[in-house]
Amino acid sequence: MDNDAxxxxxxxxxxxxxFVPVAGALLADWGADVIRVERPDGDPYRNLAxxxxxxxxxxxxxxxxxxxxxKRSVSLDLRTDRGRELLGExxxxxxxxxxxxxxAALRRLGLDAEQLTQRFPRLVYARGxxxxxxxxxxxxxxxxSSAFWAQGGPAYVLTPRDREYPISQRGAMGDRNGAMALxxxxxxxxxxxxxxxxxxxxDVSLLATAMWMLSSDLLAALAGNTPVxxxxxxxxxxxxxxxxxxxxxxxxxLVFLQADRYWAPFCDLVQRADLRDDPRFADMASRAAHxxxxxxxxxTEFARHTFDEWKQLLSRLDAPWAPVQSVGExxxxxxxxxxxxxxxxxxxxxxxxxxxxxPVQFDERPPAMRRAPEHGExxxxxxxxxxxxxxxxxxxxxxxVVP
Numbered sequence: 001m002d003n004d005a006x007x008x009x010x011x012x013x014x015x016x017x018x019f020v021p022v023a024g025a026l027l028a029d030w031g032a033d034v035i036r037v038e039r040p041d042g043d044p045y046r047n048l049a050x051x052x053x054x055x056x057x058x059x060x061x062x063x064x065x066x067x068x069x070x071k072r073s074v075s076l077d078l079r080t081d082r083g084r085e086l087l088g089e090x091x092x093x094x095x096x097x098x099x100x101x102x103x104a105a106l107r108r109l110g111l112d113a114e115q116l117t118q119r120f121p122r123l124v125y126a127r128g129x130x131x132x133x134x135x136x137x138x139x140x141x142x143x144x145s146s147a148f149w150a151q152g153g154p155a156y157v158l159t160p161r162d163r164e165y166p167i168s169q170r171g172a173m174g175d176r177n178g179a180m181a182l183x184x185x186x187x188x189x190x191x192x193x194x195x196x197x198x199x200x201x202x203d204v205s206l207l208a209t210a211m212w213m214l215s216s217d218l219l220a221a222l223a224g225n226t227p228v229x230x231x232x233x234x235x236x237x238x239x240x241x242x243x244x245x246x247x248x249x250x251x252x253x254l255v256f257l258q259a260d261r262y263w264a265p266f267c268d269l270v271q272r273a274d275l276r277d278d279p280r281f282a283d284m285a286s287r288a289a290h291x292x293x294x295x296x297x298x299x300t301e302f303a304r305h306t307f308d309e310w311k312q313l314l315s316r317l318d319a320p321w322a323p324v325q326s327v328g329e330x331x332x333x334x335x336x337x338x339x340x341x342x343x344x345x346x347x348x349x350x351x352x353x354x355x356x357x358x359p360v361q362f363d364e365r366p367p368a369m370r371r372a373p374e375h376g377e378x379x380x381x382x383x384x385x386x387x388x389x390x391x392x393x394x395x396x397x398x399x400x401v402v403p
Contacts, residue, residue: 005362006032009190011096013071014087014111016043018172019144019206020100020128021067022179027096027186028070029358029367034098035090035382036071039078040403042375060353065345068372069355074383075376075403078109082401089386091116095193096124096186104139113201123199124189128182132205144206148174152210157217178209180359239287239294240266243324250307251324252314259284262319269317270301343369376403 006027011034013024021036021043028034046064074090077083091097097116099106106112113125127133130142131151145168149155152174155166185202193199211218220226236242240256240263256262260283267276275281275297280290287294305313307323314321330336343357343366357366379402383393396402 005030006187006190009033009096010035010094011098011186012037012087012090012094013098015098015100015128017045017100017143017175018063018067019175019178020098020182021045022172022176023126023128023182023186023204024071024098025067025069026179026183026358026360028370030362032096034071035094035378036068036073036373037078037087037090038073038075038375040075040400042075046375060350062353062355065353065372066355069345070367070370071373072378072382073373073376074379076379077401080399080401082396082399084109086383086386086396086401087111088119090382091120091123093386094120094123095190096126098126098128098182098186100128102129102139102141103133117199117201121199122193122197124186124193125199125201126182126186126189127201127203128178129203129205131207133203142206144172144174144178145169147206148178148210152207153214153217154210157214174206174209177213178204178206181209181212237288237291238284239291239298242295244298244302246305246307246310247303248306252302252307252310253322253324255320255322257320259287262317263287265317266319269313272301340366343367345369345371347371379403 009027009032011024011027011032013021013034014037015021015024016038024032024034024036043064045067046061076086078087097111099111101109101111103112113127116123117125129138130147131137131140149169150166154169154174159166182202182204185204189200189202238257238259240254240259243251243253245251256266263281264276267273279286281287281294281297302310311323325333331342336342340361341357342354344352344354346352346369355369357369360367380393383396383402388396393402
């Protein structure tokens with residue numbers, strides 16, 4: 001099978017940074033023709049330098065590559081009437097309009113949902129935003145570290161109470177989670193259009209993405225309980241769920257939710273019949289009553305062997321556990337490699353590079369990795385597709401509408 005799930009679907013993307021562009025890349029992965037509309041000076045994300053993966057990495061900008069792989073790029077000056085007219089011509093050929101511009105900006109450009117859905121009734125109008133399209137903060141700028149991480153709750157629930165300041169999130173966590181939801185929303189809207197002939201307006205916000213991720217905490221709050229911010233080791237009623245420190249300072253995560261099923265085999269594996277037969281640890285209720293003692297015994301046991309020794313030992317136990325790995329170790333993880341969770345992007349002139357392929361596969365295959373476009377790389381090609389001549393294009397360039 002080729003990457004053809006969205007073959008024949010055209011997406012016109014007017015977006016920048018990470019959240020919404022990643023949603024476009026997900027559709028491009030599976031065959032959509034995603035046309036990325038950039039302003040004359042380009043998406044500011046192209047110049048962001050963080051974590052050694054942006055413009056400071058001395059080569060391919062991997063952040064931009066991940067968010068924009070497989071797309072085509074056109075540069076238009078939407079401050080001009082002619083630029084907006086050209087965008088309208090592209091939209092007339094599109095199945096989806098994908099944007100993260102704020103409501104006021106879209107209204108100024110004549111690109112708000114009300115106007116475009118009247119002009120193009122079959123168009124799927126997809127918006128990604130920080131806080132939702134209604135309410136006092138609808139026009140507030142929102143990044144994932146503000147709308148998702150801070151206001152949405154993860155910073156609070158994941159910060160230990162003894163810390164003076166909230167912990168920081170990893171790069172674009174909310175953005176890429178929100179992008180998956182927005183990709184699903186576009187797919188659902190396209191399916192609905194095929195059945196009804198009518199387009200839809202679909203919305204995903206970073207705030208709602210955080211709330212969905214924290215559904216367990218929200219359910220506790222809805223039930224009138226105060227969600228626990230962070231539980232310490234041994235605080236759980238089940239001491240067989242948690243991380244344990246190895247001899248060489250690494251950690252192994254046990255997730256023995258069905259603790260009575262795994263306790264005896266685990267004790268036999270580590271040759272601790274005394275623990276298996278200890279009445280304090282005979283069943284879940286006993287271990288809960290003596291959880292501090294149980295955790296202490298496990299701590300002592302895990303300190304006897306190194307990280308690699310524990311991985312070898314536990315590989316013989318049919319139970320849920322995992323090594324606490326570094327991101328660098330993921331690059332060589334046999335399970336990651338066997339499932340093609342990292343793909344190679346081949347380029348025409350520059351060096352090949354690797355990117356995460358994403359969590360979705362069709363027929364047990366990941367999408368083929370394609371490079372991201374250079375700023376405005378396909379401007380002339382797309383104008384030719386719309387029927388413009390080379391003389392027309394030269395006039396547009398002279399007028400500053402396109403580069």
